[in-house]
Amino acid sequence: MPGRSKTDISQNSADTARTRPEPVRVSDKLVRELQAPERGNRITYDAKLSGFGVRITAAGRRSFILNYYFKGRERRITIGSYPEWTVLAAKKRAEEFKLQIANGIDPLEVRETEFNAPTVRDLFARYDRQNLPKLAPRSAADIRSMFDKIILPRLGAKKVADVTFSDCEALHRAISVDRPVRANRVLEVVRRTFNLAITWGWIERNPAARIERNTEHKRARYLSQDEIVRLLAALDTHPQRTSCDVLKFMLLTGCRRGEALGARWDQFDPSLRIWTKPAATTKQRREHRVPVSSMVTDLLNSRPRSSEFVFASADGKALTDIKRTWAAVSAAAGLGKTRMHDLRHTFASIAASQGQSLPVIGAMLGHTQTQTTARYAHLFDDPLLAAAELVGASVFQAKANGPVADIEGHSGTR
Template identity: 30%
Template structure:
C-alpha cells in the first residue's frame, strides 16, 4: 500500500486505490498535472477530491466529491470546469452557498428560528411546534423561496374553513414572523436576502385577514353564586382526587386575576405565607410581579400546603409536574352551574369587578401586570405589595358578597 504523502503525484485510479489511511487527521496528495487538484484521505479511510484556488484574495478549498462515487476522470473534469468559472470572475463557493440557501426549507428555518430565539417561553414554543405540525405539515420540507403569495391566500382560506378563522389568523401570524426571521437571517454573498419579500403580507395588502372580535365574556355577578357552588362540589368528587385541587385552582384564578399558566406553574417557593404575598418571575410581559394574599386565598393556600407533595402549588400528573388545562372539571362546573366560561374568563371577571369598585387604573394595571411603559405618570408611581393589599381585598370582598347571593 502507498503511504499518503504531501509530495505532488499524478493522480490516477490505481494510485488512489493504493492509498493507505493516515493514523490521525487527514492527508492531501496534490496533482502534478492540474494545479489545485488534489485527493484527500482521512483516518477513517474516506477518500475525496478537492480543488484549491485563490478566490477574492483568499485560498478556498472546494470539495468535488467522494471516491469511488466520483471517478478520477470525472473529478478532473469538474475541477477544470470550476477553474474556468473562477477565471471568468465567478465564485463557486458563494454560488454553492447561495444554492444551499435557496433550498432552505420551512422546517430548517423554524429550527434556526428556535435556536436564535433563545428566550421563547415553553408554552409559546409548544404552540409554534403545534402550528408546524397541524397548519403546515405538508409545507415543512418545502423551500421557503417556493412558497408564493397565492399559496398563502389559499392556505389561509383552507385553515379558516377547517379549523376556524381565529386559528387561521394565528397560523399566518406565526408564518409571517418566520418569514421575517428568514429575510434577516439568510443572505447571499453580497449581503442581500434570498427572500425578496414576505408573502404573508398579501393578506394585509388585500385585507384578507379574518376579523375576529375580541372575547369580552365574563361571569356575571348574578351567575357567580351558582358557579361557586359548582366549583365547591368538585371538592367532594368521589371519582377524581384531582378535582379538589382543580377547585382551588379555579378559585385562585378568579381571586388573583392571574393568567392560567402563571397560576399553574406557581411553586411553593414563590409563596411567603408569613408575609402573605407571592411572587411571579416568569410572566407574559417578563416583568416580575409580587402580589398580596387576601384572607380568602391565604386560607386556601394554607389548607393546600398541608396536603402538598409537590414543588408546584397546583401539581399535575403529567411530565411537566404542574396542572395542565383541566377540561373535564371545567366542563363539569359548566354543567352543574349552567354558566359557560373559559379559564381566561376568570381573569376578565376579576378585572371587571376591580373596575366596578373604582380601583385606580394604576393599581389595577399592577394587579394584573399590564405594561405601563407608554404612561409617563405611571413611571413615577411605585406600587409595592402593601399598597396593593387594600384593592386586592376589595375585589375579594366583592366576590364573596356575590357568592352569598341567593343564600349560598
Template identity: 30%
Template sequence: MGTERKALTDSLVRGLEPGEKNYSVWDAKQPGFGCQVTPAGVKSYVFKWVLSGKQGWLTIGQTPAWNADRARKYAAQLREEVDNKRDPRRLRLDELEAPTMAKLMDDYFEKHVLRKNKPRTQSEAQTNIRIIKERLGALKVKDCTDTDVQVKLMDALEDTPIRANRARAALSVAFGLAELWKWRPQNSNPCALVSKYPENPRKRFLATEELQELGAELGQREACWPYSVAAVRLLIFTGARKDEVLGMKWADIDLERRQVRITEHKTSGTMGDKYLPLNGGALDVLGFQLDKEGQLVLDGKGRPRRRPGALPRVLGNPFVLVGSGREDPSHPDRRLPWHLMDLQGPWKVIREAVSVKLTSAKKVAAWKKWAALPAPDRLKSPMEAPGIMDVHLHDLRHTFGAFGAGSGLSLPLIGGLLGHSQASTTQRYAHLAPSPLQEASEGISARLAAAMKKAPEGA
C-alpha cells in the same frame, strides 16, 4: 433535428412529437437553452455550455412542472455563471442544497424557541411549526413568496383566523432569522406583505347566577379534585392568568404583605417579577383562617393558622397546586415534584355539570356534538352555547375585571390588578401603591364570594 432553433414557447413544446431517438430543439433567444424530447415522449428543458474547452450538459426540469418562461429564466442564470467563468453545475448544486422551509422551522425551534421562550410558549410554537411545515415545508426558504404565505397558509386557515394569525407571527420571526443566517436577502420577509385576520377580543364573563352554580359545583368536586378546584377558585378571586396560578409556590407567598410573588408570567421579560395581591377569597382558598375583620388568625406561636380542611401541602413539593410530577431527564423512570398541569380536563367536566344545571342535558349534548364539527360546518350552522359551555378558563380573569368595573373601580386600578403589560399602561399604574390595589382586590373578592355563596370568613 439536433440543431433546430426556434423560439421555445409552451405551445410549441406541447406540439413536439417523439422521434426514434432523443432530439433537441434549441431556443433562438437564449444561448444553450433547449428542450430535449425522448422516444417515450418525455420533454425536458436543458442547458449546454462550453467552459475551458469542455462541453457541459444539465437538465433543468421536465414539463409540465417547468414551463418555458421559467426554464428560460433559469437558463439565463446558468449562462451568467458560464460568462463569469464558473461551472453552472455549482449553481444547481447550491439550489439543491438550499435550506427548505421545513429546516427553517426546525432551526427556529431549536435556536430560538427553546432558548428564549417559556414551556407554554414552546408548546404553542410546536403547533404553529407543524401547521407551517405541512403547508410550506417543501419550499426553499429563498423561494417562498408572500403569495405562498397568503394562499397556502392564511387562506387555508381562514376558518380558524386566530390560529392563522399565530402561525403567521411565528413564520415572520423565522423569516427574520433566515435573513440573519443569509438564507434570504435582507428586508425580504414575505409576511410583511400579508395581512393578519382581525381579532375580536372575547368579552365573555360569568353572571351572578352562573357564579352561584359554579360555586356549588366546585364545592361538590373539592373532595376528589382539591388542587383543580383550588386552581379555579384562585383564577376567580385573583384575576391572574392560568400559568401564574398553577406556578404559585408557598415560598413566594408573603402573608405580612398579603401578596404572592410571580416570577414566571407572560410579561416577566419586560416587567420582571409580578406581585399579586392575596385578598380574603384567595387566602381562604389557600387554607388560611381569617377573623371577622378579615385579618389572619395566628396560633400560639404567632404563625398564621390553617383552617380545617385546608388545601394539603405536600412535603418536598414547593408548589401550591400539586400535580403528578414531571419526568426526570436523568432518570426517565422517576418523576420530579411539579405543579398541576392539566386543568382543562377538570374544567370541562365542571363546566358541563354547571351548564346542565343552568339549561338541560339535551342542550349540552347538542352543543358538544356541534363543537366537534369541522370549522366550516360550525360557521354554516352557528349555535348558541348553553349555560357556560362557551366559558374558557381565561374568561374567569375577565370576570374578575368585570366585577371590578361593576364595583365602580377606575380602569387604571383594574389594569393594575390584572397586570397589563403595555408600557404606556404600566406607566399609568406606576403611582398606585399596594394598599389601594389590596383594597380593590378585597372588594372584588367579597362580591365574587357572595355570588358563589361561599364567602370567606371575615370577608
C-alpha cells in the same frame, strides 16, 4: 473549452486530452446512437459550441454537460438528462451558462448555493433552537404545534428564498375555511419567522407581509354576581378538590391558567400575601410581583404542603389538566359558553366596578402595555354613569335652591 477548442472532443472517464477523438456535431441522432463504454463514462464534445458535450455511462444513461474555466479553475456542470432534455434545449442552456461566466458568475457555484439553501424546515429548526426557549412553555408548545401540524406539511420542503406571497396567502386561506382565528395566529408566526430570516440574511423581503387578516370579533365574557355565586357553590361540592382550588385561585387573582398550575410555594412571601411570579412563567417573560387578597391567603393555607407545587397532583408534580373539572362545574352552574380565561376577565370587571383604575387593574393582571388593559375601559361605564348622575343632581339641586349670597353680599359663585 474557451481557448482550447481543438481539444474539446470526446473523452472517457479519465478525461485526458490523449484519449479524445476529433469533435463532432452533437445532434439528437448522434446522442441516440452513442455506444456505452464498458465501464465508467465517455463524453463526446460538440465541434461548434466550446465545452458542450454529451456524457454516456456504462449503464447507458445520457446527459448533457458543459466544461468551462472560472478564475483559472476547470469546472463541469451537468445540464440535464436525455431525452428529458433535447440537444437544442441543452445547447441553449449551455449558452446561458457561458453568458453567466462571461459576466463573472460561476453557474456551478450558483447551483450549489441554491441546493444548499435553507428550507422552511431549516428555518423552523433554528427558530426552535434559538427563539422558542425565550417564550413561555405553553406559547412555545403552541407554536411548535402550528409548525408540525400546519406549516411544515405545506411549506417545509420549500427553500426559504422560494416561498412566495401566494404560498403564504394560500396557507392562510386554507386554514381560514374552518378556523379563521387560528389562521390569523399561524400568519403571525409565519411573519415572525420570516422576519428572523431577513435578520439572519437568508432573504431580503418577507413573503407573508401585507396578507389581510381575517376579521376577529373580540369575545369578552364576564360572570355576573349570580353566576359567581352559582360557580362557587358548584366548586364547593365537586369531588376534585385540587382542580376546584385552582379555579377559585384563578377567580380570586385573575391569573392565567398556566400561572396557577405552575404556582410554587417559594413564589409566595412568608405571610402568603405577596405572589412573585418568575419571568419564565409569565406570558410577558417578566417577573410579576402582585399582592393577593386575604381570601387567597386562606385558600393557600388550606392547601397541603406535600409538594413544591401549590396545586400538586397525586404524584407530587404540578397539576396539568383541569378541563374536565371546569366543564363539570361550569355546566352545574349553568354558565353556558364560558371559558376558563373568562375568570380573568371577571376579575378585571369586578376590580373596575369597585372603582379601581386601569393602571391598577393592569398591574394586578401583569400587563406591560396599556392597550392590553384598555379593553376593560367600557367596564367603567357604570361608575362613570353614577358619577355623572351625582353631578347632574347637584346642578339641578343648586338651581332649585336659587342663588346663594356670599359673605360680602354678592350672589352666585366665583
